[in-house]
Amino acid sequence: MSSRFLSLTLLFIAASVASAAETLHVFTWADYIDSALVKRFEKTHGCKVAIDTFDSNESMYAKLKAGAGGYDLVFPSSYIIPQMVQQGMIQELDQTKLPNIANIDPEVLDKVADKTMKHGVPYTLGYTVIGYRKDKVKNIEASWSTLARTDLKKRVTLLNDMRETIGAALKSLGYSMNTRDEKELNEARDVLIGWKKGITKFDNEAYKAGVDSGEFVVVHGYGGDLWQVMQRNKKVGVVIPAEGVSVACDEMVIPKSAPNTALAHQFIDYLLDGKNAAQNMQSIGYLCPNSAALKIVGKEFLQNPALTISAEVKLKSEVIQDIGEDLKKYTKVWDEVKAAR
Amino acid sequence: MPEVEPHRKAKTSEEWLVTLPSLVWLGLFFLVPTVVILILGFKPADLTGGVAHGWTLANFRSLVSVEYAELFWRTVWITGLTSFLCVVIALPAGYAMARASKRWRNMLLLLVAVPFWTNFLIRIFAWKTLLQVDGPVSAFLEWSSLFEEAPTLLYNNWAVLVVMVYTQLPFAILPIYAAAEKFDFSLLEAARDLGASKRTAFLQVFVPGISRGISAAAMMVFVAALGMYVIPDLVGGVDGEMIGNKIVQRVQGDRNLPVASALAAALLLLVSGLTFGGLKAAFRREQS
Amino acid sequence: MRPSRFPKLVLSGVLVFLYAPIAVLVLNSFNASHFGGNWEGFTWSWYERLWDADDLWEALRNSVFIGVLASLASMLLGSLSAFALHRYQSRLQKIHLGALTVPLVLPDILTGISLLLFFVMIRMETGFLTIWIAHVTFCLSYVTMVVLARLQDFDFTLIDAARDLGASRWQVVREITLPLLAPGIIAGGLLAFTLSIDDFVITFFVQGPGATTLPIRVYSMMKVSQNLPVVNALSTLLLGLTFIVVAFSFRLTRSKL
Numbered sequence: 001m002s003s004r005f006l007s008l009t010l011l012f013i014a015a016s017v018a019s020a021a022e023t024l025h026v027f028t029w030a031d032y033i034d035s036a037l038v039k040r041f042e043k044t045h046g047c048k049v050a051i052d053t054f055d056s057n058e059s060m061y062a063k064l065k066a067g068a069g070g071y072d073l074v075f076p077s078s079y080i081i082p083q084m085v086q087q088g089m090i091q092e093l094d095q096t097k098l099p100n101i102a103n104i105d106p107e108v109l110d111k112v113a114d115k116t117m118k119h120g121v122p123y124t125l126g127y128t129v130i131g132y133r134k135d136k137v138k139n140i141e142a143s144w145s146t147l148a149r150t151d152l153k154k155r156v157t158l159l160n161d162m163r164e165t166i167g168a169a170l171k172s173l174g175y176s177m178n179t180r181d182e183k184e185l186n187e188a189r190d191v192l193i194g195w196k197k198g199i200t201k202f203d204n205e206a207y208k209a210g211v212d213s214g215e216f217v218v219v220h221g222y223g224g225d226l227w228q229v230m231q232r233n234k235k236v237g238v239v240i241p242a243e244g245v246s247v248a249c250d251e252m253v254i255p256k257s258a259p260n261t262a263l264a265h266q267f268i269d270y271l272l273d274g275k276n277a278a279q280n281m282q283s284i285g286y287l288c289p290n291s292a293a294l295k296i297v298g299k300e301f302l303q304n305p306a307l308t309i310s311a312e313v314k315l316k317s318e319v320i321q322d323i324g325e326d327l328k329k330y331t332k333v334w335d336e337v338k339a340a341r
Numbered sequence: 342m343p344e345v346e347p348h349r350k351a352k353t354s355e356e357w358l359v360t361l362p363s364l365v366w367l368g369l370f371f372l373v374p375t376v377v378i379l380i381l382g383f384k385p386a387d388l389t390g391g392v393a394h395g396w397t398l399a400n401f402r403s404l405v406s407v408e409y410a411e412l413f414w415r416t417v418w419i420t421g422l423t424s425f426l427c428v429v430i431a432l433p434a435g436y437a438m439a440r441a442s443k444r445w446r447n448m449l450l451l452l453v454a455v456p457f458w459t460n461f462l463i464r465i466f467a468w469k470t471l472l473q474v475d476g477p478v479s480a481f482l483e484w485s486s487l488f489e490e491a492p493t494l495l496y497n498n499w500a501v502l503v504v505m506v507y508t509q510l511p512f513a514i515l516p517i518y519a520a521a522e523k524f525d526f527s528l529l530e531a532a533r534d535l536g537a538s539k540r541t542a543f544l545q546v547f548v549p550g551i552s553r554g555i556s557a558a559a560m561m562v563f564v565a566a567l568g569m570y571v572i573p574d575l576v577g578g579v580d581g582e583m584i585g586n587k588i589v590q591r592v593q594g595d596r597n598l599p600v601a602s603a604l605a606a607a608l609l610l611l612v613s614g615l616t617f618g619g620l621k622a623a624f625r626r627e628q629s
Numbered sequence: 630m631r632p633s634r635f636p637k638l639v640l641s642g643v644l645v646f647l648y649a650p651i652a653v654l655v656l657n658s659f660n661a662s663h664f665g666g667n668w669e670g671f672t673w674s675w676y677e678r679l680w681d682a683d684d685l686w687e688a689l690r691n692s693v694f695i696g697v698l699a700s701l702a703s704m705l706l707g708s709l710s711a712f713a714l715h716r717y718q719s720r721l722q723k724i725h726l727g728a729l730t731v732p733l734v735l736p737d738i739l740t741g742i743s744l745l746l747f748f749v750m751i752r753m754e755t756g757f758l759t760i761w762i763a764h765v766t767f768c769l770s771y772v773t774m775v776v777l778a779r780l781q782d783f784d785f786t787l788i789d790a791a792r793d794l795g796a797s798r799w800q801v802v803r804e805i806t807l808p809l810l811a812p813g814i815i816a817g818g819l820l821a822f823t824l825s826i827d828d829f830v831i832t833f834f835v836q837g838p839g840a841t842t843l844p845i846r847v848y849s850m851m852k853v854s855q856n857l858p859v860v861n862a863l864s865t866l867l868l869g870l871t872f873i874v875v876a877f878s879f880r881l882t883r884s885k886l
Contacts, residue, residue, distance in 0.1 A: 056594065058593060196579055215495075
């Protein structure tokens with residue numbers, strides 16, 4: 001009996017080792033790459049793509065910092081990349097292996113820190129907006145002040161993301177999302193404490209299912225995620241707060257410790273291919289800043305409010321930036337908000 | 342324990358041989374990491390999520406604040422109430438199990454254990470389905486006309502409490518049942534013969550008789566619930582954070598390992614203090 | 630004396646309480662609705678989706694893989710510990726017992742974070758190895774306690790007798806100690822396997838690239854409404870399997886009696 005048990009175990013180990021032959025380890029946000037595209041890549045390259053997910057840049061950073069060394073490809077937002085570079089976490093890209101890099105929309109490069117794509121290639125552009133149930137919320141306003149409404153029986157969520165949520169409060173006051181001014185931050189704190197009275201939860205992922213099922217009626221969330229929900233549920237809509245929103249550019253970077261850089265380059269280039277990028281964005285609902293792809297996707301898709309914002313709002317919108325030492329001020333405000341009653 | 346036979350020379354070397362493997366393992370992967378936490382708590386944090394040079398008391402000092410006091414208090418009351426409820430429910434349940442016929446007893450034991458072979462996250466999500474807006478429980482509440490419109494059941498401390506009791510209950514039932522099974526039930530009948538009511542007999546004869554099982558149950562539940570982080574995260578609301586959630590936020594969101602360590606050290610202190618206190622009280626009771 | 634009905638009522642209530650969520654998840658694995666609040670018709674489609682959910686199956690395989698290796702290691706270490714604790718009375722064993730008891734009364738989150746910090750400090754990459762180490766660490770004490778309980782009725786004169794009759798140390802272990810302790814060791818191993826395969830909190834901290842266990846995968850899947858019923862389908866299958874195993878072992882033990 002014990003010898004049979006042992007041989008079974010050995011078989012198990014052997015099977016696991018054998019299947020680990022060539023694997024691309026990707027670390028990204030949930031529902032962020034079209035699964036059909038991934039399957040096709042696996043087939044053509046004879047490899048396996050293993051996807052692990054994170055729900056905030058901070059937790060991704062913490063995980064990598066804590067020694068998660070085997071990832072080949074990571075999708076951080078642009079603001080955290082300079083710090084990752086400074087920490088020696090990511091390697092320079094070999095652009096000769098990325099012919100499709102020419103597809104990247106030059107306008108986007110203007111907004112990100114790494115303009116020459118030395119370390120990262122822009123993957124998507126996304127906005128943080130407000131999603132709501134058309135059937136349950138009357139007279140919705142395109143303003144952050146919607147989050148202050150008290151008539152929604154607490155079926156409201158805010159992102160559990162310090163920078164995004166404090167940023168929304170700052171925007172509602174007309175301040176910059178990257179402010180270092182403590183007075184402005186304190187005002188934002190008071191606004192947030194007010195919002196907190198009307199919400200049921202701080203949440204980064206479950207709000208999608210919640211607004212889909214009608215459990216939540218107003219949610220603070222990422223445009224593409226809400227677009228995905230809207231595709232299957234016509235009762236869900238979005239509004240873009242007129243005070244301006246946060247614009248996030250997520251990029252693809254290769255960690256220094258990546259075991260499989262060649263395959264990682266191939267995968268980046270594969271995703272940058274015009275046709276693939278078009279298919280991808282119509283599946284995940286985030287705009288890919290890819291000139292070739294933008295020509296392929298339909299106009300109707302591009303005009304979806306979850307994807308594209310008006311020039312007027314765009315002017316007031318901002319990209320979240322790394323603010324170094326001053327991050328402490330945000331942490332303090334965030335703690336105070338969480339502890340407030 | 343058996344007598345030690347002193348005439349065997351190989352004795353000590355044999356003892357070391359069988360003791361060392363686990364002792365070394367625990368020393369390396371349990372003692373050292375615990376010491377690491379204590380040390381890191383006295384280190385300053387650098388902004389990039391690392392640990393800076395030098396020493397500081399700032400991390401521990403930052404724990405002395407109203408916010409943390411509230412956090413600790415909330416953690417302790419939710420945990421305490423959870424343990425209390427678990428024990429109160431487990432007492433009659435364990436009693437009924439111990440009094441069942443032998444065949445039934447094994448069956449019941451299994452019935453109590455089997456739900457716990459379904460992953461605990463999956464069971465929490467099942468609770469979310471049960472308690473959701475317009476879900477089965479609120480439908481029942483409205484149907485029974487207890488409420489005209491059922492209140493929001495999820496995302497508050499009561500939801501945390503219910504799910505917490507749910508996940509911990511078997512850890513209370515099993516030790517209490519184990520103690521009750523060894524209890525001499527004729528004592529109860531004797532008490533009844535002497536004129537005690539059923540309730541008095543239960544409370545004054547049965548409960549003291551299985552006090553060891555009760556303290557084991559309370560302790561197991563308390564310790565496991567104290568560090569809970571998943572349940573407040575999934576079914577708790579905006580005011581439901583417990584120490585565990587704060588630790589995770591410090592590690593994952595704020596990139597501040599030293600403050601996380603200081604918090605963990607405080608939790609460690611709390612647990613060991615309570616465990617030690619509990620053991621001491623149990624010991625004293627046994628002696629008297 | 631007629632026993633009071635109250636305890637039985639409580640026990641029935643407890644069973645309802647324990648099985649209500651289980652019933653919900655089994656029902657919802659056949660429910661056409663994504664959200665499970667209301668019944669919208671019968672469907673097999675979640676099981677079909679489950680069949681294609683490669684990442685779930687892989688996570689399950691990872692979990693079983695880690696669970697088997699972790700329980701083997703903790704069976705080995707735990708049996709040695711229990712043997713030592715039972716056989717010798719010395720200051721060393723007092724320390725030994727203390728070292729084994731403390732992990733039992735420490736919340737998971739502390740074990741998780743302290744191991745993570747430790748791995749960061751020694752610059753060990755997180756992955757299968759770190760999960761395995763963590764699981765052995767928290768299983769070890771449980772296995773020891775189970776085997777120790779079994780040892781209470783172990784007759785040590787057998788060992789001394791065999792040694793006096795000229796048996797080698799290894800012979801004694803193989804022919805006497807192991808067979809007599811086997812039920813205890815196997816019970817301990819099963820407990821370790823259960824603990825390992827169910828653990829989320831500790832694994833959450835020390836897990837690394839590709840080493841995604843079932844609870845970790847489930848946690849990220851469940852936040853997306855599209856996948857909830859698929860996870861329900863998987864749990865229903867696993868639950869069915871549990872019941873079959875339980876029924877089988879019941880019959881096995883009964884036929885022996």
